[in-house]
Amino acid sequence: MKVICEECNWRGQQDQLLTAINPFDSDDDINGCPQCKSINTALFACEETDCWEPVTCGFPTAVGYRQTCGKHVPGRAAPTPSPGWTSDEPRVAPTPSPGWTSDDTVWGKDGRLSPQGDE
Ligand SMILES: [Zn+2]
Numbered sequence: 365m366k367v368i369c370e371e372c373n374w375r376g377q378q379d380q381l382l383t384a385i386n387p388f389d390s391d392d393d394i395n396g397c398p399q400c401k402s403i404n405t406a407l408f409a410c411e412e413t414d415c416w417e418p419v420t421c422g423f424p425t426a427v428g429y430r431q432t433c434g435k436h437v438p439g440r441a442a443p444t445p446s447p448g449w450t451s452d453e454p455r456v457a458p459t460p461s462p463g464w465t466s467d468d469t470v471w472g473k474d475g476r477l478s479p480q481g482d483e
Pocket residue numbers: 369370371372373374397398399400401402405
């Protein structure tokens with residue numbers, strides 16, 4: 365499995381990581397970056413050849429369990445712009461419509477309308 369260091373962007377293989385027993389918990393292992401010596405900063409990298417994005421998804425496939433970045437999830441690959449695709453198509457949340465002000469109530473993450481400042 366490929367790994368990358370969050371701290372210094374070192375790229376390598378999982379078995380190149382420094383490993384040690386956690387001095388505070390002997391049941392636990394810690395790993396260190398061979399380049400910057402940061403502890404537990406290694407992230408698994410996408411299994412796709414030549415892709416070094418951090419893994420964000422894991423899924424079973426015909427050839428076994430795979431972990432990739434968001435771009436390389438089968439069936440969710442970023443579409444290459446087709447001839448009919450225009451950059452005007454909304455890809456993200458639309459900008460607030462006129463009349464919306466930041467003093468209005470805001471939508472909570474769970475979709476419920478919650479008054480702003482209610483904490
Ligand atoms: Zn590092």
